[in-house]
Amino acid sequence: MTNGQIIALAIGLIALVGAIGIFSLAFRRERTKSTVGTFDREAKVASRRRSKEVGAASPDAGTVTTLVEEDDAATTAEAPVETEVITVTRNQFDESRRRFLNRAIGASFGLYLAAFLGTTLAFLWPKLQGGFGSVIDAGDVDEIRRLTATPEGRIQPLYIAEAQSYVMPFEESEAAGTSFDGIPVIAGGFTALWQKCVHLGCRVPWCASSQGFECPCHGSKYNAHGEYFAGPAPRNLDRFQVAVENGRLLINTGIVEQTPKADKPTIVYPQGPSC
Ligand code: FES
Structure with missing residues (x-):
């Protein structure tokens, strides 16, 4: 709920x-x-x-x-x-x-x-059809793959405003044995992170230089998979359930998944200077 x-x-x-x-x-x-x-x-x-x-x-x-x-x-x-x-x-x-x-x-x-x-x-009340709270079509999976990678081989999030989410590359194989294993938060090689900081709810922007999310309010930091790195945030960034149907990535913004801080992050952070 x-x-x-x-x-x-x-x-x-x-x-x-x-x-x-x-x-x-x-x-x-x-x-x-x-x-x-x-x-x-x-x-x-x-x-x-x-x-x-x-x-x-x-x-x-x-x-x-x-x-x-x-x-x-x-x-x-x-x-x-x-x-x-x-x-x-x-x-x-x-x-x-x-x-x-x-x-x-x-x-x-x-x-x-x-x-x-x-x-x-x-x-x-969550909308049953369209809008935040419903299932949102984020687009064609191949197109998303093209948009989320830079020519330099770095990650570039795809922001879906209607879903209030950042779509990030995240392979199922990388999640094996982690708290993401067994919950439907990865599909087609993507996860959808809720933009809301889990500390006090500020919108967390992406920092291209560090390849992570850095909250401007109280300094919480998360890696590119939304895993907690530093600051007062109590857990990883929340994420929505996702699925791929007919080659399209669907984000179910009616179901929020919370995951605990990881002892062993699935991706390195920071990969450069903070913003
Ligand atoms: S709201 Fe993000 S760290 Fe406090």
Whole structure:
């Protein structure tokens, strides 16, 4: 599992806990609602009682209970329709408004959280097709062989930006008995080194004169096969799984392979002055 996937899962977990918190809050508010509902019914009964009292005391003086007559014919044919006016107190009104505002705030926060989670996951999750995190076609093996050797017989990395990798010559026979033996990080005579320094993640540039990778941040150095040579880096440069299909080198940037420092490096470093 890559670091991006771990971060994505951690964010997902945090968002899930947040969502559970919001739903718990909403559920608690629902329970509160039932208490208020009881109160509303009581208020309704009290209102009816008050209406009757007012009506009895002053039939002409305006009451909270009104009679609606639809038309003259209906008046004679049917009983008048009674419209009831419910009286609420100021506290009840405030309570209802507060409840509405709380729910609106909760819903807004939930929507924001969902949008944030979706955007973050979309950004971090490895792409299934194309781009870093997927299998990337680095090119024709013969062409790569031509590009990675100089006329002077020195190594020249082929940088594949989409894979964030340096493709380096590395024969399977050279890896026999090393930590690379048995893991699919060499194919067609090449390995694909991740450009990221394993100390704190700086991009490590190639140094043609020393024939190795030299990190500008804290001075870690690696040979042309990405094996640790010096500095605070804890291991070799990480690399991706590779394969050759139909004469083309494929780099699977979704699978990172870590290897320990080698006691006996597979290639000499340095082969000249450092950069
Ligand atoms: S990030 Fe490369 S040595 Fe620290």
